[in-house]
Amino acid sequence: MTDSKHPHKITVLGAGAWGTAVAIALAARNDVLLWGRNADAMRATEAARENLEYLRGLALPPRLGVTADFDAALAHVTAAKPDEQPLLIAACPVAGLRPLLEQLKGRAIPNIVWLCKGFEHGTGLLPHQVARAVLGDAVPAAALSGPSFAQEVARGLPCALTVASNSEALRERVVSAVHGGSIRVYSCDDLVGVEVGGAVKNILAIATGVADGLGLGLNARAALITRGLAEITRLGTTLGGKPGTFMGLTGIGDLLLTCTGDLSRNRRVGLALAQGKPLDTIVAELGHVAEGVPCAQAVRELARKLGVDMPITNAVAGVLFDGDNAADMVGKLLARDPRDELA
Numbered sequence: 656m657t658d659s660k661h662p663h664k665i666t667v668l669g670a671g672a673w674g675t676a677v678a679i680a681l682a683a684r685n686d687v688l689l690w691g692r693n694a695d696a697m698r699a700t701e702a703a704r705e706n707l708e709y710l711r712g713l714a715l716p717p718r719l720g721v722t723a724d725f726d727a728a729l730a731h732v733t734a735a736k737p738d739e740q741p742l743l744i745a746a747c748p749v750a751g752l753r754p755l756l757e758q759l760k761g762r763a764i765p766n767i768v769w770l771c772k773g774f775e776h777g778t779g780l781l782p783h784q785v786a787r788a789v790l791g792d793a794v795p796a797a798a799l800s801g802p803s804f805a806q807e808v809a810r811g812l813p814c815a816l817t818v819a820s821n822s823e824a825l826r827e828r829v830v831s832a833v834h835g836g837s838i839r840v841y842s843c844d845d846l847v848g849v850e851v852g853g854a855v856k857n858i859l860a861i862a863t864g865v866a867d868g869l870g871l872g873l874n875a876r877a878a879l880i881t882r883g884l885a886e887i888t889r890l891g892t893t894l895g896g897k898p899g900t901f902m903g904l905t906g907i908g909d910l911l912l913t914c915t916g917d918l919s920r921n922r923r924v925g926l927a928l929a930q931g932k933p934l935d936t937i938v939a940e941l942g943h944v945a946e947g948v949p950c951a952q953a954v955r956e957l958a959r960k961l962g963v964d965m966p967i968t969n970a971v972a973g974v975l976f977d978g979d980n981a982a983d984m985v986g987k988l989l990a991r992d993p994r995d996e997l998a
């Protein structure tokens with residue numbers, strides 16, 4: 656059993672908005688080291704005690720360590736005693752997960768928990784499948800997901816997350832490290848369901864951003880969210896996820912947040928597409944990852960291969976990659992043949 660009364664030794668690998676926010680939140684009760692790959696940026700973060708590039712205006716707590724030294728970051732957890740309950744967290748985008756895990760291969764890591772949401776571009780793999788491909792089954796592994804904007808978590812506002820893992824011991828350890836204060840953590844063993852919900856909601860947030868940006872109204876937004884949930888559920892259950900997972904925090908919970916919250920980078924991509932901005936410009940101006948963009952491509956290909964009907968995803972991918980007009984997107988969705996709602 657893990658012991659939530661004692662601090663955990665935690666390393667967070669990746670110092671973007673989410674890695675920094677999670678490190679800030681966990682440092683309230685744990686011994687946390689935040690690693691970023693850009694040495695200049697980490698020096699600036701240390702000097703300002705604030706992540707000026709990705710999470711401006713939110714001070715790092717005095718106890719949070721910051722480094723660009725990968726070996727030191729790993730030693731923080733690999734040299735920990737068992738009662739220090741070490742936890743290694745990967746806070747990079749999906750595209751960075753494989754390269755990051757390759758760096759960990761062969762090292763005596765205690766476990767690995769990733770925070771990224773998406774399917775890997777090119778392979779169509781979910782993060783747990785990428786982790787298994789690189790590290791094998793010997794390292795206890797988990798996904799931590801759910802409705803959570805970095806800015807709110809870093810400010811200590813309330814939030815509920817879900818940890819998914821096949822390892823009960825790791826689920827308990829993540830709960831004991833993260834649950835408490837303003838963060839509530841649920842657990843489950845449905846890695847597929849949790850990861851599919853977290854991935855596909857980003858594509859649907861782009862869709863609702865387009866609809867809202869075009870002024871199509873609240874009815875259209877509710878329809879997109881609801882039919883988007885149907886797409887998540889169809890793909891997720893085909894891949895082996897449990898239907899109930901899509902009704903939980905990492906399904907409808909994160910879908911609602913990301914489709915309606917203006918802090919969402921994916922929703923902002925949709926709003927900008929509605930203004931007619933080119934994708935390259937939107938991505939460059941955002942300055943953060945918008946996972947829904949590469950994910951739309953990966954999910955469109957996967958759904959086609961599996962024979963899963965995902966019209967909203969296809970429409971978003973058409974606007975992003977095929978030059979389809981954003982203004983026509985919802986009209987084309989409405990013009991499709993009627994169908995049974997539960998089919």
Ligand SMILES: NC(=O)c1ccc[n+]([C@@H]2O[C@H](COP(=O)([O-])OP(=O)(O)OC[C@H]3O[C@@H](n4cnc5c(N)ncnc54)[C@H](O)[C@@H]3O)[C@@H](O)[C@H]2O)c1
Pocket residue numbers: 668669670671672673674691692709746747748749750751752754755770771772773803804805806942943944946
């Ligand atoms: N920001 C949020 O509110 C939030 C909340 C929950 C989940 N997430 C997810 O967390 C992941 C990261 O998002 P973010 O908000 O931190 O993005 P971000 O754009 O703010 O930062 C990305 C960070 O990842 C780093 N990075 C990229 N490739 C890397 C690699 N190979 N190794 C190490 N670091 C690498 C970048 O240098 C940068 O520091 C995404 O999958 C996102 O969907 C984000």
Ligand SMILES: O=P(O)(O)OC[C@H](O)CO
Pocket residue numbers: 772801802803804805857860909912913918919920921922944945946
């Ligand atoms: O800003 P987004 O669109 O990447 O969403 C952030 C989180 O995934 C919301 O849970």
